[in-house]
Amino acid sequence: MNDTDNVCLCFHVSHGKIRRFLQREQPQVVSKLSECLDAGTGCGWCRPFLKQMYQQWADGQPVQLTVNPASYATGRDRYKDRGTPEGNSADA
Ligand code: FES
Structure with missing residues (x-):
């Protein structure tokens, strides 16, 4: 994904918005990502991916989802x- 691709498709929250939210807000728990334009509060599909992005950030790694947007x-x-939740894994 690049920064313009949406991670949360329900609320059109892009990869870049989430990445910048992490850098700016320094959330203590992954659930705080919901404060980024309601990311993850709809169907739930993106939650494992939000968790992966949060973990990358928390570990000091580059925040990057390596999934094909299509x-x-x-x-x-x-x-x-x-x-x-079949197929709903950030590890897939
Ligand atoms: S894709 Fe994020 S809640 Fe549905």
């Missing part, structure tokens, strides 16, 4: 259709 969006569509 397959990410397709996975989220399937997730919403099925209502299950």
Whole structure:
């Protein structure tokens, strides 16, 4: 993903917005990312990915999701259709 790709597709919160939120706000817990334009508070698909970004930041690593935006969006569509977390992993 690049900074203009949306991580939270429900609320159109981009990779860059989340990355900058982490740098600016220094959140103590991953759930604070919801204060970044409600990221993660919709369908829930993006939560594992938000957690991965948070962990990268907390570990002092570059914050970067290495997922293809098109397959990410397709996975989220399937997730919403099925209502299950199948395929909803930041490790996939
Ligand atoms: S994609 Fe983030 S809550 Fe639905």
